[in-house]
Amino acid sequence: MDYDELIQLFKEGSYRALSRAISIVENKEPGFRKIIAEISRTGGNGYIIGVTGPPGSGKSTLVNELAWGYRSIGKRVGIIAVDPSSPFTGGAFLGDRVRMQRIATDKGIYIRSMASRGHLGGLSAAARNVSRLLDAFGFEIIIMETVGVGQSEVDIVKAADTTIIVSVPGLGDDIQANKAGLMEIGNIFVINKADLTGVERVEMELDKIIKMAYHSASWKPPIIKTVASRGEGITELIEAISKHERYLKDEGLFSQKRRGRIEEELVTLISDHLFEHFSPKIEDKVSLKALTDKIINHELDLYSAAEAVVESILKEKDKGGVKIET
Amino acid sequence: MATTKVIRVLVAKPGLDGHDRGAKVIAHALRDAGMEVIYTGLRQSPEQIAQAALQEDVDVVALSCLSGAHNALFPKVAQLLKEQGMDDVLIIGGGIMPDEDIPFLREKGIADIFTPGTSLKQIVNYIKENVK
Numbered sequence: 001m002d003y004d005e006l007i008q009l010f011k012e013g014s015y016r017a018l019s020r021a022i023s024i025v026e027n028k029e030p031g032f033r034k035i036i037a038e039i040s041r042t043g044g045n046g047y048i049i050g051v052t053g054p055p056g057s058g059k060s061t062l063v064n065e066l067a068w069g070y071r072s073i074g075k076r077v078g079i080i081a082v083d084p085s086s087p088f089t090g091g092a093f094l095g096d097r098v099r100m101q102r103i104a105t106d107k108g109i110y111i112r113s114m115a116s117r118g119h120l121g122g123l124s125a126a127a128r129n130v131s132r133l134l135d136a137f138g139f140e141i142i143i144m145e146t147v148g149v150g151q152s153e154v155d156i157v158k159a160a161d162t163t164i165i166v167s168v169p170g171l172g173d174d175i176q177a178n179k180a181g182l183m184e185i186g187n188i189f190v191i192n193k194a195d196l197t198g199v200e201r202v203e204m205e206l207d208k209i210i211k212m213a214y215h216s217a218s219w220k221p222p223i224i225k226t227v228a229s230r231g232e233g234i235t236e237l238i239e240a241i242s243k244h245e246r247y248l249k250d251e252g253l254f255s256q257k258r259r260g261r262i263e264e265e266l267v268t269l270i271s272d273h274l275f276e277h278f279s280p281k282i283e284d285k286v287s288l289k290a291l292t293d294k295i296i297n298h299e300l301d302l303y304s305a306a307e308a309v310v311e312s313i314l315k316e317k318d319k320g321g322v323k324i325e326t
Numbered sequence: 327m328a329t330t331k332v333i334r335v336l337v338a339k340p341g342l343d344g345h346d347r348g349a350k351v352i353a354h355a356l357r358d359a360g361m362e363v364i365y366t367g368l369r370q371s372p373e374q375i376a377q378a379a380l381q382e383d384v385d386v387v388a389l390s391c392l393s394g395a396h397n398a399l400f401p402k403v404a405q406l407l408k409e410q411g412m413d414d415v416l417i418i419g420g421g422i423m424p425d426e427d428i429p430f431l432r433e434k435g436i437a438d439i440f441t442p443g444t445s446l447k448q449i450v451n452y453i454k455e456n457v458k
Contacts, residue, residue, distance in 0.1 A: 016411055019383035027331050090332065091357035097378060098367035104374050111381055115362045117330065 003031045007038050010137065015110065018137050022112055025133060026126040036129065039136035044258075046078070046135035046142045047245060050160025052122060052182070055148025057166045058192040060099035061228040062237075063145050067103045069234045070141045076108045078134030081145045082124050085115040092116075096145060110139065121155030122146035128159050128265065149182060157185040158261055161254065162244045164188045164237075167206065169198030184213050186221050188240050194225035194233065219247055281313050333361040333457055335386040338375040339368050340403060343393035352388060352420065355446035356453070372399060376406035379415065385457045389436075391421040397430060404435030414458045420444070 001009065001020070009017035021039075025032050049066070051059050060081060067077040081096035092115035103109045112130065119125045123146055134142045146156050157163050165186035189206050191199055206223050214220055222240050226233030248254040282288070291309070294300040337353045339346055346368055353363045364382050366375060379387050387407065389400055400419050407415055419431060420440040428439045437456060440449055 015380055019380055023334075023383045028329050029331070030329070085362075086357065086360075089358050089360045091360045092362045093353060093357045094362060094364045098365060101367065101374075104366075105371075105377055111378075113362075113364050113382055115332070117332075 003034050006031075007035065010039075013138070018110065018133065019112075021133055022130050025129045026114065026124075036132075039133055043132065043136035046131075046139050047162075048131060048135075048142045048144065048160045049241060050144050050146070050156035050163040051166060052146040052149050052153070052156045052163065053166030053190075053192075054150070054168075054171060057148070057168045058228045059145050059148070059166050060096040062164075062166060062190065062192055062226060063096075063143050064100040064102055065226075065228050065231050065234045066237065067100075067109050067141075067143060068231075069238050071103065071106055071108055073238075075140045076138065077103075077110070077141045077143060078131075078137065078139035079109065079111045079143045079145070080114060080127055080130050080134070081111065082114045082116055082122070082127060082147050084147045085117050087118070090117070110134065110137075116147055119155075120153070122149045122153030123155045123159060127155075131159060154182060154185050158264060161248065161257065162187045162241050164190055164241075166190045166192050167202055168193045169196045169202050171202075183209050187219065187244050188237070189221050189223045190233075190237065191223060191225045192228050195227050195230075199225065218251070219244065278313055281316075282309060333386065333453065334382060334384040335361050335363050335388055335453070336366065336375070336379050336382055336384040337363055337388045337390070338366040338370050338378070338403075339390050340370050340372055340375055340399040341391060341393050341395045342369060343391060343395075344368055345392050346390070348392070348420065349388075349390040352390070352446070352449065355450060356388075359450040359454075361453070372402040372406055375403050376410060376412075379407060379412060380410055384415065386416045386418065386453055389417065389419045391419065391423070394422075396421060396423050397427055400431055400436050401434035408435065416453065416457050418449075418452070420449075 006017050006020055010021055021035050025035060051063055053059050063079060063081070067079060070077050083092055083094045083096060085092040094113035094115060096113055097104065097111060100111055104111070114124045114127060114130065116124045123144065127144060131142050131144060144156065144159055146153065163186055165182065167189065168191065191202050191206070203223055210221055224233055224237045224240055226237060248257065291300065291305045295302060295305060335356050337349050339349055353365050356363045364378065364384065366378055375387065387403065389403060391399060396419065404417055407413070407417065417436050418438050418440065419436050423439065423441065431439055438452065
């Protein structure tokens, strides 16, 4: 199918067209800009839920049950499930679907597995574009599941309206809980596998984090206990998500958050484009070898060398002058 | 902007068959060959497999069956894929099956069948050479 046909079918609600569009956007195949331009005319109605947490904490099982729960109240759900790519071969084993059997043939649910493809923040570089596609396609709920994360993969908070952090009993003591990063970004904390021993301790530690890290915040993250494999606690979780959504909207934070997200993405894209524009010049015009030699011989430091390269590129650029079209 | 095309493969186990060691070994080998492998898990209906293939926009569907029901299940998957406009997908199969079933499966849209003794490299190369 050509792009016009693809976009037409996408608008008519063809899942095949959606799937193709996602691949084109993910691979940056020719035509991806056209698709992004087209879908940017609509959408903005899907509510984005981020689910993150360590490997094996039950994120996929939780997403399965969460999607099922939303389905039973009549919502259409799009899911993006990210798993890591190998840093050596680029290959990936995407196994999140295995845990999503219950929702696998529901026509109101769409699941897409994505490999992180070298991106380190917990999502893949294309995940936000894919979320935009799902939104434009008409999914009311979009769930983004990150790779199993450690302590500092906080991409998700920039992509989601509500971020859920999944913990499980038995992973570490309160020193882990005191660390900065992941534990500071949650809007809702879930203790999954809450039928295991040690659940009280995790709850106590999370409670402490909430009191300390969120003491001045007007939204205090609730702690929800779930046993996702048995569907327990899901109704409470959905209720907590709606409560957070209402809070964001009542306080005017929802549009503010989304605005900030667009600005931040724009800045990233600009710097990416600048880099792409100038990187051939860096290799062409500047003798990296000569500079490296100087650094090794203690004649120059890294920062001065980098500055010299940028200055020489800009000098060339200045001849034409720079004007920003708005 | 640089295009990054990666071969995406759905490794699926249709039917009532609880043995997926072979499928996992294949999945691992394909992963190590730089492909993105989506694994469906055990006991999938042809409808589940076809829906997963559609949502994941895969280039290859690799079916594994050790239960003896390949003649019923593989053609059904091929037919469903075709019905949803995915006739450009490379479908391959593997498992325990008699040689005399292979021509029938080929006729039904399974590009090739790999039985025990096939090297992993052979399968990787086959996919790389035949993917559309």
